[in-house]
Amino acid sequence: MPFKPLKIEDLRIGHYVKLECSWWRHPFAKNIFKVTTAAELRLIKKISKLTLFYDPELSDTGSEIEEKPPEGQGYSFPGSSAQVSGDQKVHLFDAERQDREEEAKEHKIRVLAEDRGKRREAYRERRNQLKKTERAYEDAAKQTKIALKNMASGDIAGLRMAENLLSDLTKSLGEDRIVMALLEVMNSKDTEDPLFVHAMNVCVLSMLVGKIMGLSGKDLTTLGLGALAHDIGYLKIPRAVCLTTAGFAREGANLKLHIEAGLSGIGRIPEFPEPGIQIIAQHHERLNGRGYPHGLTRDQISLLAKIVMIVDEYDELCNGQDDEEGLTPYEALSLMYKNATVRKTGEFDEEILILVIKTLGVYPPGTLVELNDGSIGVVISINPQCRTKPQVMIYESDVPQDEAVIVDLSQDEELSIEKSLRPQEISKVAKNYLCPNRVTGFFPSSSEISLFSQARQAVS
Template sequence: MSKIKLSTDRLTIGLYIQLPCAWGGHPFLFNSFKIQDQQQIDVLQSLSFNHIIYFPEKSASVPLPANTEKKSHDIEPKDEDDYLDALWQEKQRRVEEQKAYLRNLRKSENQFKQSLSVVRAINLKLDNQATQALSDATDLISNITEKLNGCNSTVLHLMEEGQENDKYHSHVFHVAILSMILGKALALSEQELIYLGLGALFHDLGKLKIPKQILYNRPEVSSVENNYYKMHVRYAMDKINNIPDFPNTVTEIVSQHHEFLDGSGYPQKLKGDQINLLTQIVSIANEYDNMCNPTDKHPVRTPYHALSHLYKNRGSQLNKEILGLLVKELGIYPPGCIVQLCNEKYALVLSVSKENILQPNVMIYDPSIPKNDAAIISLSEKELKIEKVIIPSRLPENIREYLNPRARVNYYFEHNDVS
C-alpha cells in the first residue's frame, strides 16, 4: 500500500492519514484515521507537524493542491481551544479507563490461573485420595458459584494461553465455567450450579485411560479405535462409582454428556427429555470448546464460526434455548475473534458483556503504537462497528503477531470482591 508525505496545508476531509509522532504526542484516539471534519484539520494544523503520512488507497478524497491558501472558517479561537481541550480530556479519560480495564483483566487472569492449579491438584488426588479430590472440587465450584451469583452483569474476558501440555485441565475447567454461566442465565439454584460445575469438571475423566495416539489423532482413526475412544464414558463411570457419596446428579451428567436430543449420541442413544437438563448445558459448552480448542486433528474454528455452526447446524441435537443463551452470553463476536472494523482497522475481541453483545471491548492493531501499549476500546462508546470476522491464518504475519490471537480460547468472568 502506497503512502505519501503531505504538508498539513493540503489536508481535506476524507483523507486517511497517519501522524508522525508517538501516541501521547497528539490528542486523537488513534495514530491513523480518516479525517472526518474541519475541526480535526484545524487541530492537525495547530500541532506544528512538518508533514503527515497520507494513504491514497484508504482515502475518500484527494489532497488539496500545494500552497493552497488557508480559508477562514469563522471559528472563534476560543471554540478551537475548547475543541482541543475536549479531545485531550477524552483521551485522558480513555487512558484511565484502559488502566482500570487492564487491572480487572489481570485480576480475572489470576483467579483463572489459581483455579486451574486447583483443578490439576484435584486430578492428581483422584487415584489415591478420591474422597478428598471430590471435597476439593466441591469447594472450588462452590466458591466460583458464589462469585458468579455475586455478579450483577457477567463480563467475560479472554484469558492468556495456558501450558501447551495442559489441554485436559484447561478443557474441563473451561467447560465448567461456560456451563455455569449458562446455568446462571437459566436461573438455576445454587445447588444446581454446583452440580453443573462438578459434572463439567469430571465429564472427561475417562479420557485419561484412552491412549494418546487415539485421543490426538481423531477423526483419523479406525472404527475400532473410535469405538475404544467412546469407552471413555464407561471408564469415567467406573472411576466415580468408586468414590463415596459422589452425587447422583453429577454422575448423570458424566454418563450422558455425549447424548444428543435426536438420539444420535452415545452410549445409550437417549432422546429429548431422557437427557438431564444440566447435561444438555454441559453438552453445548463441551461442543463449543471442542470446536475452538480441538485436542485432536479436527479443524480449529474461530469462536464466531464455532458459535455460528452450533446455532445453524446442530439444532436437532442440542437444546435450542440454551444455544440462544450461549449467543447472548458470548455475543455475536465472542472473545478471541479477530475482526475488521468499519474504519478498516483490525482488532482482537478481548471481552464482552451481554448488555452490549454487538459492542465488545477490542484491542486495536496500530503499528505506530507499541504492542504492549495497544489501544483497548469499548465499541459501545465509539462510533465504530464490526464489519467482518477474519480468520487469523489469513492475516499478514505482522498483524497476527501484534494481536496475538490465542491458540487456545479460554474465558473467565470478571468478579470484584465487595470490601
C-alpha cells in the same frame, strides 16, 4: 515531495507538518496534518523536544500562509481613530468568527487529550485484571489436575478440592470484571495438559449458563462438579491412546471407554452427587438417540447433562486437536445453530442452545472481525440488547496499543461487522496488537442475569 526540516519560528498557518517527538508530548490525534488555526500554532510551539518537518507541495503557499502584518501597519479595531472601511468590517467579523472556531478547536483538542488519557487508564486496568486473573487461572488449573487425578482414583480428597475450587468460582460469577477476564484468559494453546484446560472451560461456561438460567446454588455446584469431571475417564486410559498434543483424538480409540472408566472411579466416592454422575454418563448422548454409550433420547437425559453436552461440543469445535481446523467461536456457534434449526439434526435441546448463543453473543469476545469500512478488530464485550453489535477494539498502526480505539457498534449506525476472521488471515503485527490468543469469553451485565432468570422453566 518528501518532508523538509522547518524551524519552529518559521511555522505558519497553512503548513502541512510532521511532528517528530514522543506520542505523549503532543495532544493531536495524528502527527501529520495541516495547521489551520492559531490555536494549533500555539500548541505546536509549546511542544518540547520537537523536530518539525513540512511538505511544501501540500502546504498552502505565498499569501495563503498567514504572515505577521508589516511593522507599523497594524489592523484597525472598533473605537480606534482609524477609519474602518466596509472591507475591514467584514475582516473584523471574520476574525471574530475565526476566534470562536479556534476556541472550539482548542476545546476539541483538550477533549481528545482527555480521551486518550482515559483510554490509557482503561487499557492498563484491563491488562492488570487479565494478568491477575491469568495467575489465578494457572493456580486453578493445577488444583483441577490434582483434584481430577484424586477423584479418578476414588479419593474423596479430590472431591473436596473440587468443591473448594467451585466455591471460589461461584463467588467470581458475581464479579463482572473478574469473570470477563477469566473467560478471556481461557483456552490458551500453550499447555501440555489439554484435558484439564478443556475440563475448566466446560466447567466455567456451563456454570455461567446455569447461573443465567436461574439454577439454585446447589444445582450450580453439582453442574460444576459434573462438568469438571465429565472427561475424567481419560485419566484411566493410556495417554498415547486418547490424547494428542492439541486435544482429543476423535479416531483410532474407543472413546466410549472413557465414560465407563470415569464412572468406575467416581463410583468409589459415595458423596459425589448423583446428578453429577449423570453428567459424566450422558454428556455424549444426543436427544435424537444417536449418542453413546446407551443411545438415550430427550426425556431420558438430565437437564444438567443437556447443558454440558452443548458446551462440551462448542469447546471441542473451537479447540480441537488441529489448530488449523479449529473453528472460530462465531463459526462454531453458527454451525451448531444451523444443525439444530435448519438441518434439524435433533442432537441438542434448541432452547438451551439458543440460550448458550445468547450468553456468548453472536460474536463472542475474542472473535476477530472485519468491519464494513475495511478495518479489523477484536470483540471485547457483547451488547445484551443487540447481539450483532458488540464492542470492538480496532487495530490502527499509528495508534499505540494502550490507546486503542474501542468502538461500540450499538452506538454507531454506520459501522457494522462484515465477517469474522481467523487469526491466520491477519498480519502478525495486527495479531500481536489485538492479542486474540484466547478464543472464548463472555460475561453478561447484571441486567442479562435478570433477563434470563426465568429461562429454567422454559428448558426444563
